[in-house]
Amino acid sequence: MTRLRLATVRPQEPEIFHSLQGEGISMGRPSVFVRLSGCNLACQWCDTPYTWFFTGHSAPHRGAQTYERRDNSVTLDIADVARTISAFDCRHIVFTGGEPLLQQPALAALCALLGPDFHIEIESNGTVALTSSFAPHVDQLNLSPKLRHSGNGDAARLNEAALQAYAADPRAWFKFVIASPADAEEVADLAARFALPADRILLMPEGTSANVLRERSIWLAALCQTQGWRFTDRLHIHLYGDTRGT
Ligand code: SF4
Numbered sequence: 001m002t003r004l005r006l007a008t009v010r011p012q013e014p015e016i017f018h019s020l021q022g023e024g025i026s027m028g029r030p031s032v033f034v035r036l037s038g039c040n041l042a043c044q045w046c047d048t049p050y051t052w053f054f055t056g057h058s059a060p061h062r063g064a065q066t067y068e069r070r071d072n073s074v075t076l077d078i079a080d081v082a083r084t085i086s087a088f089d090c091r092h093i094v095f096t097g098g099e100p101l102l103q104q105p106a107l108a109a110l111c112a113l114l115g116p117d118f119h120i121e122i123e124s125n126g127t128v129a130l131t132s133s134f135a136p137h138v139d140q141l142n143l144s145p146k147l148r149h150s151g152n153g154d155a156a157r158l159n160e161a162a163l164q165a166y167a168a169d170p171r172a173w174f175k176f177v178i179a180s181p182a183d184a185e186e187v188a189d190l191a192a193r194f195a196l197p198a199d200r201i202l203l204m205p206e207g208t209s210a211n212v213l214r215e216r217s218i219w220l221a222a223l224c225q226t227q228g229w230r231f232t233d234r235l236h237i238h239l240y241g242d243t244r245g246t
Contacts, residue, residue, distance in 0.1 A: 002078045002109045007035040007051045007098060009245040011071040016081070017245045018088045022236030023204060024142045025173050026121060031092045032085055037073035039099040041125055044151035045179070047208050047242060051098035060151060078110040085114065094121045101128035111137035126174075129162040141172040147186050149179050149206075163194040172200065175232060178216070179206040184223050202230040208242040 006014040015035035020028055039052035042059035046052075053061050054069040085093060093114075095107060101124045108131070111120060119139050126143035143166055146157040166172040174196050176187045184203070191201060203224055205216035213234055224231040240246035 002106050003075050004078055004081055004103055004106045005037045005073055005075050007037045008072055008074050012074055014074050015245055016084050018090055019246055022234055024175050024232050027235055030090055031094045032088045032090050033094050036097045036100045036103055038102055041152050081110055082113045091117050092119045096123040099125055104131045104134040108134040127159040142175055143172055144175045147183055167195050174200055175202045175204055177206045178203050178220055181219055198228050202232045204232045210238050
């Protein structure tokens, strides 16, 4: 039996839902989201802390509130996950988290069970390399390498070998979370250091309210124009607010 650890929308109910992709190069595309539990980083502004900021975790998070692991994660057999996914009339899947690439053996088994008709998109922090068994199942990688303002140490947030491999992989897009204009200098440094192609770099405003996103989008859009990078909004925040299962 192969099992996946998933986040929940409420105790024991896995966070698997149909919505529109809210961010990145596929923004607006109807997709089935599968949110996995667990993360190897601890971003202080993380908007899904219930996937990793469990009671006893000592990292600083601006929300301060920790979450009970038993209420906010559930472990399911991949056959049950495949049944839930297949019940939606949608063949575009987004595995998100947390950090979904921490569970690649189970994801590979799940994708094999689903078969070839599904388009598989991954949202990852870019610190975990693809394994040879999972890589063939992946159609698109939305990577979000973390900047200094995330609060993670350099060694934790930047895996040089993984980022170099992703830079050479045309399936990979690099989406940076930007809180202030000065963050763009850090992006430029990382782009040069890891040879990230400019046309696969996207900047996204940090924020979990429509007002903050709108304010930051004004200067961020101008900055993207200057640098030749893409801009991405957070559509789901405008449509549904900062809520689980959307
Ligand atoms: S990498 Fe993503 S899921 Fe993990 S703490 Fe950072 S923002 Fe949250």
